[in-house]
Amino acid sequence: MEWEIVMGLEVHVELATKTKIFCSCTTEFGGAPNTHCCPVCTGMPGTLPVLNRQVVEYAVRAGLALNCDINQYNKFDRKNYFYPDLPKAYQISQLYLPFAHDGKVQLHTKSGRDVTIGIHEIHMEEDAGKLVHSLFGDTTYPDYNRCGVPLIEIVSEPDFRETEEVIAYLTKLKSTFEYLGISDCKMEEGSMRADVNLSVRPKGSTEFGTRTEMKNINSLKAIERAIAFESKRQIELIESGGRVVQETRRWDENKEKTFAMRSKENAQDYRYFPEPDIPPLYITDEELAHYRAICPEFAEAKAARFVSDLGLAQEDAEIIAGSKYLARLFEETNAIANDPAEVRYWMMTQVLYFMNERGVQAEDIKLAPEKFAQFIGIVKAGRINRQVGKQVFESMFFGDDSFDVEAYIKEHDLEIVDDKSLIEETIAAVIAENPKAVEQYKSGQTKICGFFVGQTMKRLKGKADPAAVNAVLAEALKKL
Amino acid sequence: MQITEELVSYVAQLSRLRMSPEETAEMQKQMSEIVSYMDKLNELDTDGVEPLSHIFNITNVLRDDTVAPSYAREDILKNAPEHTEETFVVPKTVE
């Protein structure tokens, strides 16, 4: 039988505010355990949480960017659960009237399909603390530094059918929130986390199967593997006559398996009720109009402009515009260099190579557009060839603020050799020292020309223009 | 709504409260009284009345996103029944 996978996503995104959602403790990452805490975020009796204005702005702007209807009147509720990651024994969240609902996200997947994913709702809530479990003893050590960090939870409709749609969706959320400047969305650091609800059904069926929820997935690669594992597990279970149980399963990255969590933790009875400490919110028409007005240009619009105005290929434009940081480097460099093709060349070859092969994150790129543009000027003037250019670019890319392109080229003696007589001398020497190769050439093996070029470039330390070497060589060989 | 002994035990379990049979019986009595008072309120015709979401008619009580110093860690930890120099200590809660 052919099976179809049906998935819905719950994505938690930490908002990049300076302070926590209900108190003035810093949200700064790291810090010694329990040093970013106060009576409010550690749930001491008698304290009064007060909502952070910036959280509301960031949340509503996220809702607008995902094409949601905004509940201008919205409010908070208490989700009661007893677990030591949350010292109040309840989480302040939004259940009955969340701030955003009924949005949609258009996706362009890797295989080139256009897909629309519905957003059921988005709500604001507070993050929980971190639990460190002792390896041998029977104790757990809670650290409440992250407790009370503001989150939005984006609940999608069960509209996903393929893994590539999930990847495209998460990539798009990251890109959108980066452009809005409301979160850094680093999955590895936990500032963006995805729970995947997954069920399977016979292809063509319109009813949903029983779903499981996978938690604890912290990279795009892990999500791909978790979906592959869990869908296969469910299909094999059903095909062998079993039944899928609705439960929460934990993805174990090391064992590459999902595990059922203890059934007690599956007994979910949160006894929600309206949060008495936080008065309702009202978002005015003026605020909404203002947030719409300051909405930045997002990836698709930017990519379209790179194609139509700057002549980039669609695929390159999508990659560069997909990241706020790459787009900024590209645009600011091009504003000085005024040569989009050349800027694109170095970004798509070198920068992407460093990102893919050496794990460089776009947001960590330090290269200044001024320096990049200066480098492009030097390449275009023909003062260094592309091969040498790669070496210079790499040193510049990983160099610090004090890196000076001109000084580097001078110090390493990399400027191109355009002295024709030097090239002629070098070629003459190569020919004189390789009589065997000369014989081969004379017997008609013209492929040996590459050998002569290679030897010549080597002696010139790669600094000659390959075209010039070829021209001089052709003349020299004619005279043999 | 009927408040049974089972319901009281269930709510106690959700809150991780251990109760003696006498306490359970006492809770059952008190909760029944509270819930029957709700039944009294239910006799009112509330058609067309917006649910009350907060006892005061106020909205948007907000603070600016400005960092203030957190508490000294020893002060944060000192009320806990058990703690180390850095963290609280609770019974192990992982599988």
Ligand SMILES: [Zn+2]
């Ligand atoms: Zn605090």
